[in-house]
Amino acid sequence: MIRLKDVSKAYRTGELITPVLENINLSIEQGEFLAIVGPSGSGKSTLLNLIGGLDQADKGHLVVLETELSKLSTKELTIFRSHHFGFIFQSFNLLQSLTVFENISFPLTTLLDERHTKFKVEELLKTIDMFDQKEKYPDQLSGGQKQRVAVARALVVSPKIVFADEPTANLDSKTAQKVLRLMRDMCHHNKTTFIFSTHDPQIMALADRIVTLKDGQIASDERKSL
Template sequence: MEPLIKTVNVHREFQVGEITVKALRGVNLEIKKSDFVIILGASGSGKTTLLNQIGGIDQPTEGQVIIGGNDVSKYNDKELTEHRRSQIGWIFQFHNLIPSLTAVENVQLALEMMGVSKDQRKRSEEALIAVGLEDEIDRFPAQLSGGQQQRVAVARALVKKPQIIVADEPTGNLDKKSGKNIVDLMVKLCKDEGITFCVVTHDPTLSSVADRLLIMEDGVLYETKEKYAEFGIVR
């Protein structure tokens, strides 16, 4: 079976004045459908840059990014926008909810941006129920806890029915208990809905839930016991 996500010799360079920053250095990666993958690394290691390649926010300087058999590294801006809109759900460290909209209205906004007009409210309510917020559907962000706000963000990604959800430090702004609840929720959605999750974090305690654990260091991916040991992880 072909992998859902495949990167082939992906390099990403940025020019900062006269200095060339090599954020990704020949990354080769294959991820199967319904895998829960964690990419662990320090700040500046390149993990978010890799996530941006998969999510269609950025394109490589060199190499291929293949999603569902399509080489998205060759997409033009219009094709990339459609890829992000229809195939990818995003969860960020900060929930980025609109304060003047209720939970369900924030989720509905994702459908409006996709051009989905039918059953917006119903689908959005179903997504909020799936993340355990059936009693908070009509509450505003200020009326929710930090963990609940992040659950709305998960519902916003889920409502699109994407193949892939990419999460950039999704627990970074939460206390330990709320963070664990969010991770447990994402794992459940991965298994129940068949969604592939790519999660980047600097927190090694999250590694135990991963189907695949990858270490990013200086733009290079590792999947070895020796690298795990450097983070105090035994797998």
């Protein structure tokens, strides 16, 4: 499903070149609940951004869903992301001017008609137990509620892969646990691949694979036996 071969990425600031990822080789299969862990600056978020098509590698091959991402134009990449990927962010990144319902339905704007959108979003609202809050705005929600809305928004397009960058960093452990269970259920139920970048031991405990990065390289790749 996802293949990385000798992928490298460096950031340039003037003449200063800072390597972030070096010769990363990695394969991820459908339905995996995978956590990328490592200390700050180890390249977790960069790896997530590369696989998610938000950034481009300097070297190597990155094939996602049998598509070499570097060969897509910006426009093609945007369409590719809208069809196949879901994103969950550390700060939730909900659209402040839209209600819960509108936030979740937003990615479907160009994909589904109004009737199907309503049906799908309402189903998801029930799943995340937010149906009664659908007319509320993000600033009227708690952190846990916001992240559940963000999860629903990521899942509304039935993506093949969901990328979650530190999704529990701004949540208390009880709420984080609830949100993680929700994602775990979605993963098992829909065979959606979840890729996290995290420091959170709760995610590591739930993940069925943990890839550890250190100094821009894969230090370990552990699979848990089910």
